[in-house]
Structures are given as C-alpha cells and as structure tokens.
Amino acid sequence: MPVHEWGRDEYLRRFAHPFWFQSFDAVMGMDWHSSGIATSALRLIGEEKRAIACVWRPQRLRTREVAAANDRPDRRDLKKNTKRHSLAASISVNRPRPSAWEAHPMNEYDLKERVAIVTGGAQGIGLATANRILACGGRVSLWDRDCALLDKTVAGLGKRDRVQGLAVDIADLAAVEGATKATMAHFGKIDILINNAAIVGPNAPTWEYPPQAFRDVVNVGLIGTFYCCRAVVPHMIAANYGRIVNLASIAGKEGNPKAPAYSAMKAGVIGLTKSLGKELATYNIGVNCVTPAVAKTTLAMSQAPDFLAMIVSKIPRGRMLELEEAAAMICWLASAENSFTTGAVFDLSGGRATY
Numbered sequence: 001m002p003v004h005e006w007g008r009d010e011y012l013r014r015f016a017h018p019f020w021f022q023s024f025d026a027v028m029g030m031d032w033h034s035s036g037i038a039t040s041a042l043r044l045i046g047e048e049k050r051a052i053a054c055v056w057r058p059q060r061l062r063t064r065e066v067a068a069a070n071d072r073p074d075r076r077d078l079k080k081n082t083k084r085h086s087l088a089a090s091i092s093v094n095r096p097r098p099s100a101w102e103a104h105p106m107n108e109y110d111l112k113e114r115v116a117i118v119t120g121g122a123q124g125i126g127l128a129t130a131n132r133i134l135a136c137g138g139r140v141s142l143w144d145r146d147c148a149l150l151d152k153t154v155a156g157l158g159k160r161d162r163v164q165g166l167a168v169d170i171a172d173l174a175a176v177e178g179a180t181k182a183t184m185a186h187f188g189k190i191d192i193l194i195n196n197a198a199i200v201g202p203n204a205p206t207w208e209y210p211p212q213a214f215r216d217v218v219n220v221g222l223i224g225t226f227y228c229c230r231a232v233v234p235h236m237i238a239a240n241y242g243r244i245v246n247l248a249s250i251a252g253k254e255g256n257p258k259a260p261a262y263s264a265m266k267a268g269v270i271g272l273t274k275s276l277g278k279e280l281a282t283y284n285i286g287v288n289c290v291t292p293a294v295a296k297t298t299l300a301m302s303q304a305p306d307f308l309a310m311i312v313s314k315i316p317r318g319r320m321l322e323l324e325e326a327a328a329m330i331c332w333l334a335s336a337e338n339s340f341t342t343g344a345v346f347d348l349s350g351g352r353a354t355y
C-alpha cells in the first residue's frame, strides 16, 4: 500500500511496534499544520536526541516528500520540510537508524518453550534479551537485585505464566543457589543462562582506583557469573542440554583506560567462557560470550561524560549499539541452532574490535 494511502490504523500498525518506539527519545503525534510539534522536534535534535514525529493524516502527504525525508533525515532536511509544512510521515533524526529491526522483520529463533534465566534482567540489555526470548515463545526467569524495578518490569511484561521475577544478588552464592532452586521449581528445567548482570564502577586510573570499588566490580561481574554457572550447570548436564551466554565487553578485549576494574572483570568473563566451554564441550551445552561496545543503558550512562565520549568515538559505526541488536546476537547464541560453536567470543563492537 503506498504511504499516501495509509490511514491512522495502518500507520500505528507499522510504527507502534515497541522496538521501533524504544529507539527514540521522544514520540510526537502531529497533524498537517502542527508546526509547534515540529519546533519541539528541532529542539530535541539540538539536544542530540532522536525524535519521531508522527503525522496522523498521512493521506495528505506527497509520497515523494515522505521518501525524501526518510532517506535524508538530517537537520537541514527537517527544517526545510518543516518550513514547507510538508513533514514526512515519519522523521528519524540525528543518527542513522539501525537497519536490522527497521527494514526487516525480526527473525524468530527456535526458543519455543525454552526456559531462560536472565540475570540483571530488570532493564537494559537483559530486558531486551528477555523480550526477544518471550517474542520467540520462550519463558524467562529474571534475576535482579533491584527489587522495585524488577517488580515493575515483570508487571509491565504482563505474561504471568511465562515470566518469573526473583530478587537475587548474584554476588551472594546462597542467594544464587536459592534462585536456581526456585527457577527449577517454577519451570521444571533451565535451558538457557544469560549471565548479564554487572556493575561498571567509577572511572579513574589504576593507581587512584578505590580498592573496594575494584572488589565490588569483580565480585558482581566475574564472581557472580561464576556463581550462576556453578549453580545452574549441573541441571544442564543432567538434561544434556544448555546454552550459556555471558556478557563480556569490548573493554575485556582491549582494556579501556580509566576502567581497570571493569576491563579486568570482563577479561575474566572471557577466560571463564573459554574454560567452561571446553569443560562442557562433550555435552550438548554451548558456552559463549559477547563483547558489546557501549549501548545506552543505566550502566553505560553512569560513567563520566568525557569517558563516554571517548568510547563512542572509537566505534567505526559512529553510534552506540542498540539493545535489540545485542539481544538478536545473544538469542541466536542461546538457540539450539547454535549447536557447534562453544567457548567463543562474539563481537558486538560496531567495527571497533580488530580481533
């Protein structure tokens, strides 16, 4: 159907997909003459944010203008189009849109009825991964130490029979063992373990780094990941099936300056992945890790602005990783189709990694 024939329902059907909206900082409804909303869009662009302006009466648009604005969504085009009162049906601004989930339908992974633990699943990459697992017919046990956020997230997901939320501090072995038992009791099996929870710590050079902060970063991200593997792997061995995906980081491969604890912890996660992968290689259990570059999450945004600017500037793609892009790779690694590769490190660095 050509765009100028879309009615409001068709428009919503195409653009009200949660993945689409999550990638924008603001979503604005507008009609043909709403230059006020267009002005707000321009202000957001000035603040380096992404906005989508939705025109509820797209039948009045000329198809050529829609295509032009979508193809060249920079500030000048938006201004020009705004002036002419011919704003496109959708205008994404400021940064190139990720193409994987924009232009193509999502692949459906073979996760039907699989049971996955996602640590740190109350938000960020963990939540995006949980969403994708659910979208593929799986079930998830979200483990997170932020109880209030976890409750909100679980309530928001709204799939009571397929989602379990457990308040767990993964740096506490007894709590991890208890949560493993609770997951088994609830779902009867554990097919997938996504070791995602971590903290990043402050930014400081090694010789000034607070010792307790270093211990905390390693305790959660590395020791916690070890605890989760330790508790869950025996159940996978008993079932002769399992997929483990550990969240490492490009920092673990390259080492980021002023992030010694995080870099060392993530290098440790890579080493643990390789070791465990070999130990479990003769079972139908795969253990792999991913090494993302920076994505816009609470963890990433807690770092110093100059540090953030430095790590974004290192990404050849010229933008941050989208959460859904991370989830896509994680979920394929967690699927049965990933039946051979184990003990491996998968890049998610937008071209930054050289090995």
Ligand SMILES: NC(=O)c1ccc[n+]([C@@H]2O[C@H](COP(=O)([O-])OP(=O)(O)OC[C@H]3O[C@@H](n4cnc5c(N)ncnc54)[C@H](O)[C@@H]3O)[C@@H](O)[C@H]2O)c1
Residues within 6 Å of the ligand: 119, 120, 121, 122, 123, 124, 125, 126, 143, 144, 145, 146, 168, 169, 170, 171, 195, 196, 197, 198, 199, 220, 224, 247, 248, 249, 250, 291, 292, 293, 294, 295, 296, 297, 298, 299, 300
């Ligand atoms: N966001 C990035 O830029 C980025 C880049 C590379 C790697 N990673 C890795 O991806 C993973 C997810 O990161 P994110 O950015 O989505 O983080 P996030 O801060 O958005 O979410 C992490 C979640 O983990 C939970 N958590 C923290 N400590 C915990 C503990 N001890 N026990 C249980 N839960 C705990 C937090 O409450 C939070 O909900 C992390 O391992 C992170 O190191 C992130």
